[in-house]
Amino acid sequence: MDSGKQPSFEEIVESHYRGLYQFALSLTGAEAEAGDLTQQAFFIWAKKGNQLREISKVKSWLFTTLHREFLQSRRRQSRFPHVEIESVANEIPPLPPALVNELDGATVLAKLRQVDDLCQAPLALFYLEDLPYKEIAEILGVPVGTVQSRIARGKAQLAALLQTKEAGRG
Amino acid sequence: MDNQKIRELIEVYRPGLDDQDEQFAELIAALRNDPTLQRQLDERVARDLAVRNKLRAVAPPADLKARLLSEQKVSAFPFNLTRQPRWLQAVAAVILLGLAILWLRATRQDAFLEFRTEMAQLVATEFPLDTHTNNLAALQQIFSAKGWPASYVVPPALRKLHIEGGCLREWRGKKVALLCFETKTNGDVWLFVVDRQVTPDAPTTADPQVTQTGNITTASWTSGAYTYLLATENPTVPIHSYF
Structure with missing residues (x-):
């Protein structure tokens, strides 16, 4: 993706959907759920992505969103312990x-x-x-x-x- | 850096990707002088590469991309102004400003019509007066004390009528003074006073313009800081007689 111009939604999907799906699959172990999580991440991007100031952060933003959605779906409320x-x-x-x-x-x-x-x-x-x-x-x-x-x-x-x-x- | 720390860092250090990360600086320096350590790293990198290649080979469902794109078409606003060229943003801003001005004008053009209609509807119904007084000057003082329009001028013919009292009303959040006059045989006559800025589309001259609004006859004019609306419900008495 050319970092000099604003990417379209299609370009963002093309660049990141595979990695997002693989990450989702590693979290859920279920193809259907991984597909849904990926879809949810892009859905949220379509709604709120314009709030992102730095377009170079799209990848992190998508992965963060997907992970957050995964955690919410698992209703994990307790904070993870910090282990150095x-x-x-x-x-x-x-x-x-x-x-x-x-x-x-x-x-x-x-x-x-x-x-x-x-x-x-x-x-x-x-x-x-x-x-x-x-x-x-x-x-x-x-x-x-x-x-x-x-x-x-x-x-x-x-x-x-x-x-x-x-x-x-x- | 002790051996334990080196062993921990070598497990997560990714040559190339983490070279600028300060926490690996000592490890990178140590690797240059320690072939055994370098070999350990090479083995670990090869092991990670094998796992990485396997995981990255997992393909998404064939229709996932198409689903993502079609979903976006029905769920998302397709035009993101903040991502458009500056000239396009400027054009959009001008258009929006124009629309806002037109809307404001339309609103302002309708303001007096709505004001007159609503005030006519008000006097057509029963409503209590806030203040009962037969003293026009006293009523004016009350309005002034409350911060309502008070520097108004009551037409000479109207002054001759008996003042019954008045009301403090709000219309669109603006203060409206209402004076209620009483005739002996021809019912009540009401005078509304409002700041002229509230209804800029009202008649701008001091010559009253007469209009019939349902059963209520109104006359309106603007003088000084105020717009006036006179209303009466008795059709047998010309409203002109109260100016």
Whole structure:
């Protein structure tokens, strides 16, 4: 997308719908619900997107909105505890890339869905979108250190899950 | 930076993407001098890349994009003025200003007509007076004390009638003074006084213009700061006789 001009709705959809859907799918694990969340995010953009001053923030805005909609749909009212990266003690189990390559995307996604709830969204954004940690933190509404600790913890859990026999059968 | 901290950071550091992030500066420096550490990073990056490629290969439903675009057409206002070129915003602003002026003019043109109609409807019904007095000067003082129009001039012929009292009324949030005169045989006569700015489309001269509004005959004129509306319900007495 050319950053010098204002993108149309169609251009914004074209640029972001795939990543948003994948993020939604990593959160919900259900295609229909992921499609609905993606649709809801763009629906809200169509209604309120003109309030966004910096067009370069469209991506963050969409991901933030989708995540917020997801949380609301889950009626999670309690605030997540703040865990700094220093407190993460999990060791990442060895996971050969060749093992991952034998799996299909749906299996990897299913394993991601088994990771601790708190770690799923940061981990999904880590893998799916090349966003600075600051932006991931803004999207999720938690400090940068918390984002990184959840990613590290989620990676350890995912690596362990991917090495199970069920994953191996793909 | 101790080994524990390095191990934590190496798990989340993304070469290229996080190079400008200050929290990784020490790690990047350490990587330059530590081949073992660099190898650990390379292995981790390869592992992440494998997972990333799998996740990014998950395709959205084939019709999702079309659904998103069609949804937008029926749900969203398709024209976002703030995203249009400045010249177009300026044109739109001029058009909106013009429409606003036209609307204001239309409103102002109708103001006196509505005022006259509503006041005629008022006197056609029973309504109580706020103040009962037979002293025209006293009534004027009361109006003045309340901040209502009070510097009015009552026509000489009307002064000869018996003043019964008056009312403080509001019309569109503006103050209207109402004087009620009583005749011996021809019913009541009412005089409304309002700031001339309230009904700019009212007759601008001091020559009364007579109009029939239902059963009520009115005469209106403007003099000084005020517009006057005289109303009577007795058709047998020419309203001119009260000027």
